[in-house]
Amino acid sequence: MVGNRKMFGPLLAGVDHIRHTHDLARNAFSRGQPEYGAELADDLERIVALHDASTIAALIVEPVAGSTGVLLPPKGYLQRLREICDKHGILLIFDEVITGFGRVGAPFAATHFGVTPDMMTVAKGLTNGTVPMGAVFAKQYIHDAFMHGPEHMIEFFHGYTYSAHPLACAAALGTLATYADEGLLTRAAKMAAPFESAVHALEGLPNVIDVRNIGLVAGIELAPIAGEPGKRAFSVFLDCWEKGLLIRTTGDTIALSPPLIIENQHIDQIVGTLADAIRHAD
Ligand SMILES: Cc1ncc(COP(=O)(O)O)c(C=O)c1O
Incomplete structure (x- = not known):
């Protein structure tokens, strides 16, 4: 997002970007996923060739990009990203802050598109936007990698003033119950x-x-x-x-x-x- 970079610079160090998928010439007025552009996932290979896979921890992508303009993944694009990540041992993270909790028609974009990431970030829909709260979902083996003890130590040590705030947790539990009661996730x-x-x-x-x-x-x-x-x-x-x-x-x-x-x-x-x-x- 050029406007963000222009005003704030690159922020997090050690991050590179693959190209976006916006392609009006081929995909304008698509209903649902656009037909053309799965091959744009191969841009990840360019980044791998540039930095070497051993230096790349993860690829993070919004399954449907939101604030950059509602950009849908071309058919096969997310599957291709998954394949390239697997080939090189790179974790795939879906940012489901917008797409999570029913927005695209299934509980998560991962479920809708049939592509399973290694980690997911969620927020907005978690509390129906009523109270700020974010969460990360991780595959079991990633979770377990942090759980080595010793017993008396916090394993993944970090903290924020409002971590696990009871009000936010109550809002999330209430929201999840409402989603279930009213069938809202589908x-x-x-x-x-x-x-x-x-x-x-x-x-x-x-x-x-x-x-x-x-x-x-x-x-x-x-x-x-x-x-x-x-x-x-x-x-x-x-x-x-x-x-x-x-x-x-x-x-x-x-x-x-x-x-x-x-x-x-x-x-x-x-x-x-x-x-x-x-x-x-x-
Ligand atoms: C998809 C997505 N990810 C992340 C964020 C930002 O999250 P945070 O405000 O927790 O940095 C937003 C913000 O609206 C978003 O839409």
Whole structure:
């Protein structure tokens, strides 16, 4: 994310990046996973050749990239990343902070795409966003690697003031119970079809250059105003806000990630308001 690098620099040392998968020329207006781009996973081989696999602990990837603009993994892409990681002994970590807890239609993106990472990071959906909380899931052997004792020592020593805060834990337990009671971890799969047809109806509106979606997530990309990137989406954001609809924009992409309890009339309301705002945007 260029904007982040420009303002904050590389932050964590010893990190390199493989290329992104955004490819409007081949994949614009895909419904669900785009057809083209599995081969982009091979960019990991470039990084391996550059640094040597023995120096690379892990690859971390969002299965569906969120704040960089709702970028779906091309068909076969995550599978290919898994294969390359296995080949070189590199751990695969999924950042499921956005995709976790039902967003893409299955409990996790890992379950939806059928690719099992070695570790997962989760947060937002863990407490339904009500209280800040994050967690890491690890395969048993990774967990066990830290559990050597001695008995009286904390094995993986670190701490934060608010680690395992009882309020956050209570919110997480309550949220997980609600997900189970109301079947919410798979509800996005049921609502995906009406959501998909509604958002793809935005194709053809002025300046809409892509619509992409999975489960209850969609990205609507607008053509930037020359010399003023982000301005067109921002004016859509303001217009929607005035009409009682909160959307999220990143660059000129509008990201929709509605509540898992959404009903058909809410989908109509969201997309109707948005269509109106896009029509009237500069
Ligand atoms: C996918 C994803 N990962 C990580 C983060 C950031 O997590 P944190 O605020 O705990 O650094 C975000 C932030 O919104 C996110 O969307």
